[in-house]
Amino acid sequence: MSQEIVSKVSSYLTPHVPLNLIAQGAEAVVFTTNVHPYLPAKDSSNKSYIIKYRPAKRYRHPLIDRSLTKHRTLSESRLLAKLFLIPGLKVPQLIACDVYNGYLWIEFLGEDLPNNGGFSNLKNFLWMFASSDPYDPIVKETLIKVGQQIGLLHWNDYCHGDLTSSNIVLVREGFQSWQPYLIDFGLGSSSNMVEDKGVDLYVLERAIVSTHSLFAETYKEWLMDGFSQVYRGNGSNGEKKLKEVISRFQEVRMRGRKRSMIG
Structure with a gap:
């Protein structure tokens, strides 16, 4: 084929x-x-x-x-x-x-960026550090940046639709700095619905848990830290919308867990 x-x-x-x-x-x-x-x-x-x-x-x-x-x-x-x-x-x-x-x-990402030293998707990036130091400050900094990118996407009322760790590309800039890019918007859409944003976050969470379960809780905290920074940077309105998105994210997570238990 x-x-x-x-x-x-x-x-x-x-x-x-x-x-x-x-x-x-x-x-x-x-x-x-x-x-x-x-x-x-x-x-x-x-x-x-x-x-x-x-x-x-x-x-x-x-x-x-x-x-x-x-x-x-x-x-x-x-x-x-x-x-x-x-x-x-x-x-x-x-x-x-x-x-x-x-x-x-x-x-093609990375070729025209200064000090380019390669690229990877988020999934392989986390595997790269898993055998050495999964809590390396570079990992924390990068995941916060990833969260910020998702926050910017959602704050502007767009959703990815297939937000897995394979659809986040990291381009190396300098010796210890990685810039995340969101790719593959074949299922993306313009949406101000908190349900769609909650599903985006849940899909990424499941991707992280399925491939990096030992460190997933910490990784999720760093991702949500970056995500929240974007919303909180928009004042009281941002704080209000952040609570709505996180609340719906938790609801989506609970529905996903119930489906897993039922089979």
Whole structure:
């Protein structure tokens, strides 16, 4: 299946666009390339870009499939464009999109940042420290930053929809500093509902617990510390909204626990 998709994408992009398959999920396939969709090859060959492609689903009627592909690709591209303009919020920049064929060209994170020394997703980052010092000050600082990014997202009334530790990318800046970016907004939305925000937080909590259960309680505290800082920085209104989100988060958590007990 992977080779079939690669062949299809290659034929769409013409043979002069090299592709490197880096991820394949239920919804989309992700490639890297060193060719910009608009710039001449000589001006972009020293950089990398992300191509996200939504392949056709054979179990759906072709008309329904094309409609869903167009809607979801357009929705994600619009959301990314809006989020990129929010001060302080770190998301990859949208470069181009083809909503009819299900393609997004997105910034490859990290290459243009000063003192770049690599990148990782949050899941692998925490595994990296688990065997040495899971409570390293770098881990605390980074998780607080992650919480701040989620806080900024929610404060501006947007939700991620699939907020796992794999969808948070950390770009290394300098020797001991990591900048978190939120990625993959295929299920994202504009929402001021505390239920949606509570679900976002619960999904991330479950991701942390499932992969780093020994340290999860401390990690959750650091995440919520950063998250709360954003809301509290907006005065009494922020304090009020923070209480509402945390209250709903606890309700969502209790519902999740009951479902787990029932099976």
